[in-house]
Amino acid sequence: MDIVTIHNLKKYFGKGESQVKALDGINLAIEKGKFTAIIGASGSGKTTLLNMIGGIDTPDEGEVIVDGISLRGMKEKELAVFRRGKVGFVYQNFNLVPTLTVKENILFPLSLAGSTPDPVFFNEITELLHLADRLNAYPGELSGGGRQRTAIARALISKPSILLADEPTGSLDSKTGQNVLGLLKLSVETYHQTLVMITHNLELAQMADRVVRIEDGRIHE
Ligand SMILES: Nc1ncnc2c1ncn2[C@@H]1O[C@H](COP(=O)(O)OP(=O)(O)OP(=O)(O)O)[C@@H](O)[C@H]1O
Numbered sequence: 001m002d003i004v005t006i007h008n009l010k011k012y013f014g015k016g017e018s019q020v021k022a023l024d025g026i027n028l029a030i031e032k033g034k035f036t037a038i039i040g041a042s043g044s045g046k047t048t049l050l051n052m053i054g055g056i057d058t059p060d061e062g063e064v065i066v067d068g069i070s071l072r073g074m075k076e077k078e079l080a081v082f083r084r085g086k087v088g089f090v091y092q093n094f095n096l097v098p099t100l101t102v103k104e105n106i107l108f109p110l111s112l113a114g115s116t117p118d119p120v121f122f123n124e125i126t127e128l129l130h131l132a133d134r135l136n137a138y139p140g141e142l143s144g145g146g147r148q149r150t151a152i153a154r155a156l157i158s159k160p161s162i163l164l165a166d167e168p169t170g171s172l173d174s175k176t177g178q179n180v181l182g183l184l185k186l187s188v189e190t191y192h193q194t195l196v197m198i199t200h201n202l203e204l205a206q207m208a209d210r211v212v213r214i215e216d217g218r219i220h221e
């Protein structure tokens with residue numbers, strides 16, 4: 001079963017001579033429960049594509065369907081509801097709140113949505129990501145790897161339909177990056193979580209079930 005279907009997606013920036021075809025007719029289906037890596041040169045359109053899947057940006061043409069929901073024509077308010085309910089995001093720079101503890105950071109999106117966490121799942125996910133003994137620490141007291149493991153727990157806690165990660169190991173040294181990605185892969189496998197990850201690291205991309213290459217806004221598999 002496909003959790004994401006993308007039809008003829010186009011996104012152009014600018015006009016005339018300086019126009020950039022960031023996405024130039026993307027067709028892609030992403031299977032539920034699988035780990036897909038997206039690779040490609042800088043400027044090839046990877047982040048633009050991920051942002052369209054996550055409802056952060058809207059295309060000029062084409063359609064994105066996530067978990068049976070078409071994002072076509074959605075207003076910003078509807079997109080915000082879609083993002084909160086369906087998507088987990090992990091970024092290169094962690095995006096943690098420095099004044100909140102690890103535990104508070106992980107639970108922050110749920111508390112914004114007015115939901116209460118499942119304590120069993122919270123314990124499992126923090127054990128799995130080796131955070132259980134750091135729950136009262138602040139992000140500034142953690143290593144880069146610890147910060148990213150916190151961000152991953154935060155993205156997973158709401159059991160999103162799809163987890164989107166834009167170069168999640170980009171700020172980590174290669175050994176830490178490998179460890180963090182190993183734990184990310186273990187968590188998504190344990191919970192049959194769909195993961196789409198952008199990376200520049202071909203070695204890390206090989207850990208995925210499928211590698212999709214994007215060149216000049218088009219898919220080359
Ligand atoms: N908001 C924007 N305004 C203008 N141009 C943009 C904007 N966002 C992206 N672009 C352009 O679209 C193209 C694709 O950008 P994108 O960020 O998707 O690339 P990327 O593959 O993620 O690159 P990187 O590996 O460097 O992160 C680039 O030429 C970029 O300059």
Ligand SMILES: [Mg+2]
Pocket residue numbers: 046047048166
């Ligand atoms: Mg990018």
